[in-house]
Amino acid sequence: MLTTNKQKYQQLATEHDKKRPLLRNCIRAFLVGGTICLIGQCISFFYMYFFDFTEQTVGDPTTATLIFITMILTGLGIYDKIAQFAGAGSAVPVTGFGNAVISSAIEHRSEGFVQGVGANMFKLAGSVILFGVFSAFVIALIKTALINLGVI
């Protein structure tokens, strides 16, 4: 009885599962993601032109500036609206990482600054840091070992 109910539910769920408009989503992601990177490029250009940053070092101040802009947009609730429209276009750039951290910080503020903000800040973005750090560790370890062994 239970299994048939489950099967029925599965059927019902797949029937009502909205078909995702793949092409439209991709175009939106491309346009919004591209625009965010273009803004990033303008900020980089600004830093390279007015300060002594090179093409290799300009990434850091650009990232920080973009996350600052994200903070304001997230706080005013504008970033959520962009995210609804853009999907991955606003999630994949570093602003999406910033938004994940900042929105969970603001959201859990009512639970206090230690138990709420501090404990929940990396609730969403933590997995990105975990897998980034661990995979980077493994890859750098392999590469260092290969270099030391004289393979590359």
Added chain:
Amino acid sequence: MVFLWAFIVGGAICVIGQLIMDVFNKTPGFTLSLLVVIGAILDGIGWYEPLIDFAGAGATVPITSFGNSLVHGALQEAEQFGIIGVATGMFEVTSAGISAAIIFAMIGALIFKPKG
């Protein structure tokens, strides 16, 4: 010219993220983690640096650059201190993104009230 390539390459990386989300039905958290790992692998085989030279912010702004700079810091430190540097040098290059996120998240939590 680099502005155009920043737009195209950055947009293309976002499309890859959108495809992972829609075609393989993954959550945004999974997608971002996967992209970071891809970025780390690309830097491991030495392909990410040329992409940054070519596309500028189109390669540094997407989250893939996070994995790239983690590997970069680890390898830089490994050159100096050997295998221990792999563990200690990881955040050398990438600290800006994380510290900015933490600082601005705290400021944001101080200024803004939660919605709804």
